[in-house]
Amino acid sequence: MxxxxxxxxxxxxxxxxxxxxxxxxKKQDIKYDTRDYVVEYLVQKFKEDEFYIPLSYQRNFIWTEHDKCFFIESVLMGLPIPFMFFSDTSDGRIEIVDGAQRTQTLVEFIQNGLELSGLEILTDSNGFTFKELDPAIQRRFLNTNIRVVYLEQGTTEAIRQEIFRRINSGGVHIKPAEVRRGAFLGKFKDFLEECAENELFKKLAPRSEKTENRYEGFELAARFFAYSNAYPSFSKYKGNVAKFIDKYVESQNKAVESNPSIIQSCRNDFETMLKYAHKVLGDRGFRKTATAKSVPRARFEALSIGIYAALKENPQLPIVDVSSWIDGDEFYEVTSSDAANNKTKLIGRINFVKQKLLQGDS
CATH class of the missing domain: 1.20.5 (Single alpha-helices involved in coiled-coils or other helix-helix interfaces)
Known part of the structure; x- marks a missing residue:
């Protein structure tokens, strides 16, 4: 022994x-320093092919117009831009390991190939191209520093590819609810967090530890209020859920400052909906099955807002038997995930539940 x-x-x-x-x-294989390139210099070197994109392993240019305009807005506002990764190569040119889409967007904008649209903060600049901006703004834009992690000569292609892979797939993408909690501070945001901790809500709409760590309860509560507020027309809803809810939470934060009673009214609606849901759905709540550990968002939206809408139309709504349709093919079809965020499907599934409850369908 x-x-x-x-x-x-x-x-x-x-x-x-x-x-x-x-x-x-392996640590000795990666030597780097940090450098600052002004936008004008970066764009010029890219046009001269001194800074180049290795298409052998870079992604295709996949940014949408919204992505590109969002990035340009950030640069115009002087917000910190995430590091790009460049590398020296054997022929003396500089390889853009990570930052291709940002670089190409800068080039497109400066060459007047991109018209700003959908800007949410610099709204007065929507419709502008680069050359149409004030000359002083143009100069500041061209002189904006872009910070680069510069991999020194001798960094092999295999290592450069590995760095690219890790940057673009190694992390966990941030959820809209996580962004919303940090970006839209205010009393209504605090109220949404209170709703997420409501004991009856947690019972009827359970979340796993993993999803709750990413604020799924906060997300469901935000959807309930944003959608119930927009029902039945959803006139401002364009299919982008995150953007729609962000605008709603931001506007409610402002509204509550001048009218604090909004929160109590919302709390009453939320609690009334939950109590009725418990009576008709039982302990199963919004789950697909009695033993499910989580709740599909489309199903939650249909049931919670359908109940809310029915109660608004008939505050004395009787308790009805839902057993004939809650597990039926028709309800499954309207709450399926396929194109779930389509406006027509969203309104359709809410109306399905609302009509079933108002008709006392059994």
């Missing part, structure tokens, strides 16, 4: 040494 223990210690020491050597070796 003593001999085995000694061998185990020796083996562990060798493994640690082997691990240490490998880390040191």
């Amino acid at each position: 003593v001999e085995k223990a000694k061998n185990k210690v020796a083996k562990d020491f060798n493994l640690v040494k082997k691990s240490s050597n490998q880390i040191s070796e």
Whole structure:
């Protein structure tokens, strides 16, 4: 036993040494510094093919017009831009390891190929091309610093490809609810967090630890209020759920400042909906099955807002038997995930539940 223990210690020491050597070796393969390039210089070098995109492993140019305008708006506002990654190469040119879409967008904008649209903060600049901006703004834009992590000569192509892969797939994409909680601070946002902790809500719309860590309860509550407020016309809804809810939460934060009673009114609507839902749906709540650990968003929207709409039309709405349709093909069809955010489908599934409840369908 003593001999085995000694061998185990020796083996562990060798493994640690082997691990240490490998880390040191691979770390030596990556040498870099940071540099600042002004936009004008970066664009010029790209046009001269001195800064180039290695199409062998870069993604196709997939940014939408909205993505491009959102980025340009950030630059115009002077917001910090995430680091780009460039690398020296054997022929002396600079390879754009990560930052291709930002670079191409800058080129397109400066060459007047991009007309600003959909700007949410610099709204007075919608419809402008670069050359139509005030000359002083143009100069400031061209002199904006873009920070770059510059990989020094000797960084192999394999390492550059690995860096690109890790930058573009290694992280967990942030959820709209996470953005919303941080970006739209205010009393209504605080109220949504209160709703997410409502005990009856957690019982009827359970969330796993993983989804709740990404604020799924906050997201469901925000959808309930934004959609119930927009029902039945959804006149400002264009199919972009995150953008629609962001605007709603932002406007409610402002409205509550001058009219605090909005929160109590919303709280009453939320709690009334939950109590009725518990009576007709039982402990199963908004789940697809009694044992499900989570709730599909489309199903939650249909039931919660359908109940809300029915109660608005008939505050004395009787408790009805939903067993004939809650698990039926028709309800499944209207709450299926296919094109779930389409306006027609959204209104359709809400109206389905509303009419079933008002008709007392059994």
